[in-house]
Amino acid sequence: xxxxxxFLRDDSPVKVSRSIxxxxxxxxxxxxxxxxxxxxxxAVGEVAAELGIPREEVVTALEAAQSPASIYETLxx
Amino acid sequence: xxxxxxxxxxxxxxxxxxxxxxxxxAAFAAQLDFTLNDLEEIKxxxxxxxxxxxxxxxxxxxxxxxxxxxxxxxRMLEVRVEDDGRGIADVKRALQPSxxxxxxxxxxxxxxxxxxxxxxxxxxxxxxxxxxxxxKVPECSGAEAAAxxxxx
Amino acid sequence: xxxxxxxxxxxxxxxxxxxxxxxxxAAFAAQLDFTLNDLEEIKxxxxxxxxxxxxxxxxxxxxxxxxxxxxxxxRMLEVRVEDDGRGIADVKRALQPSxxxxxxxxxxxxxxxxxxxxxxxxxxxxxxxxxxxxxKVPECSGAEAAAxxxxx
Ligand SMILES: Nc1ncnc2c1ncn2[C@@H]1O[C@H](COP(=O)(O)OP(=O)(O)O)[C@@H](O)[C@H]1O
Ligand SMILES: Nc1ncnc2c1ncn2[C@@H]1O[C@H](COP(=O)(O)OP(=O)(O)O)[C@@H](O)[C@H]1O
Ligand SMILES: [Mg+2]
Ligand SMILES: [Mg+2]
Numbered sequence: 373x374x375x376x377x378x379f380l381r382d383d384s385p386v387k388v389s390r391s392i393x394x395x396x397x398x399x400x401x402x403x404x405x406x407x408x409x410x411x412x413x414x415a416v417g418e419v420a421a422e423l424g425i426p427r428e429e430v431v432t433a434l435e436a437a438q439s440p441a442s443i444y445e446t447l448x449x
Numbered sequence: 450x451x452x453x454x455x456x457x458x459x460x461x462x463x464x465x466x467x468x469x470x471x472x473x474x475a476a477f478a479a480q481l482d483f484t485l486n487d488l489e490e491i492k493x494x495x496x497x498x499x500x501x502x503x504x505x506x507x508x509x510x511x512x513x514x515x516x517x518x519x520x521x522x523x524r525m526l527e528v529r530v531e532d533d534g535r536g537i538a539d540v541k542r543a544l545q546p547s548x549x550x551x552x553x554x555x556x557x558x559x560x561x562x563x564x565x566x567x568x569x570x571x572x573x574x575x576x577x578x579x580x581x582x583x584x585k586v587p588e589c590s591g592a593e594a595a596a597x598x599x600x601x
Numbered sequence: 602x603x604x605x606x607x608x609x610x611x612x613x614x615x616x617x618x619x620x621x622x623x624x625x626x627a628a629f630a631a632q633l634d635f636t637l638n639d640l641e642e643i644k645x646x647x648x649x650x651x652x653x654x655x656x657x658x659x660x661x662x663x664x665x666x667x668x669x670x671x672x673x674x675x676r677m678l679e680v681r682v683e684d685d686g687r688g689i690a691d692v693k694r695a696l697q698p699s700x701x702x703x704x705x706x707x708x709x710x711x712x713x714x715x716x717x718x719x720x721x722x723x724x725x726x727x728x729x730x731x732x733x734x735x736x737k738v739p740e741c742s743g744a745e746a747a748a749x750x751x752x753x
Contacts, residue, residue, distance in 0.1 A: 453613070454612070454613050454615055454617065454618070455611075455613050456610065456611070456613075456618075456621070457610065457611040457612070458608065458609065458610045458611075459607075459608070459609040459610075460606070460608045460609070461605070461606050461607050461608075463606055465606065465632055466606070466608075469608070469625075469628050469629050469632075472624070472628045473610075473621075473624075473625040473628060476620075476621050476624045476625060476628075477621050477625075480617050480621075
């Protein structure tokens with residue numbers, strides 16, 4: 373188990389790859405892009421699909437972006 | 450299709466759980482086609498209701514339990530926030546804009562809930578706890594909007 | 602300081618709730634000084650346990666109820682994931698890396714839980730449902746790490 377843990381830590385796709393703020397920024401950009409394209413506010417599922425992340429992660433990233441000083445900054449990447 | 454997805458949560462009446470409840474309900478609500486703006490509004494409404502349960506219901510004591518339920522049907526989100534705290538003797542008065550029993554507070558919590566959710570119902574009585582039931586339907590969006598434009 | 606913050610959740614055994622449960626537990630766990638990496642690991646462990654409850658416990662039927670509890674004490678997060686589904690006849694065998702009762706699955710769920718959490722306990726019997734209890738202590742971080750560096 374120790375070895376697997378090391379393996380997963382070093383090589384996991386789950387590994388922290390992007391900063392939370394960057395994700396939040398990409399969400400805002402996708403939101404503007406889609407609003408232009410669709411002529412209306414996109415639904416959360418459309419934003420998630422555009423970025424290839426789960427809907428729930430869109431929510432936690434936005435929470436982080438809104439209150440940068442909050443604990444939620446540590447929530448999403 | 451009239452599927453139902455259900456969530457029930459119970460947590461301590463600690464101020465740090467206001468932020469938790471807000472994100473949890475919004476994450477659950479994200480299964481419906483809400484816009485990001487809708488989700489922000491849901492978060493504010495949930496924050497206000499949960500904060501009320503903690504501050505007014507339990508008088509800021511951390512030993513109470515706040516219950517939050519959420520149900521998703523085909524087209525709608527319903528959220529319930531309940532406490533077993535001191536309750537509200539005069540609900541009609543409590544709902545008035547800028548009414549507060551605490552001179553340091555603004556008395557706008559219920560106003561926010563009512564403006565951000567489609568429907569808000571408050572069940573309470575002195576000593577009997579409080580239940581706030583709120584619902585919201587996603588704005589016309591996605592497939593539906595496309596269908597509307599196509600004239601269906 | 603031995604404060605306790607408690608969360609209990611119950612939700613339908615629907616696949617879309619795996620992602621919900623993952624972010625909800627992480628949002629709650631974020632009250633402790635976990636690193637980003639720790640929170641990612643907790644999310645994976647919770648996903649695996651909840652997915653097991655839905656897929657194996659309830660055989661993908663959406664009518665079951667999954668219960669997730671989380672407790673934060675001063676220094677530790679404990680998470681429980683429970684179902685009332687079909688249970689596990691031989692727990693020891695189920696815990697073996699790459700054992701799965703489904704030939705299409707990898708049999709690594711319990712391995713992930715064990716790798717990412719400090720402690721994992723599985724209580725189950727055929728027909729009796731399953732309870733997975735996992736705990737994790739934040740790695741030396743924040744104030745503590747600073748104190749350690751300063752030689753306190
Ligand atoms: N859960 C509750 N338990 C007891 N009293 C409540 C509860 N929620 C609201 N109230 C009462 O209703 C009043 C108005 O609430 P609100 O509009 O949120 O304003 P505020 O929280 O700023 O006082 C509160 O001041 C309080 O007296
Ligand atoms: N909640 C559960 N209810 C019933 N059986 C379970 C449950 N969780 C795990 N199992 C059994 O344990 C086995 C191993 O689980 P896991 O390591 O997650 O691998 P996988 O999910 O890929 O099969 C499963 O194949 C299943 O037979
Ligand atoms: Mg208020
Ligand atoms: Mg599994």
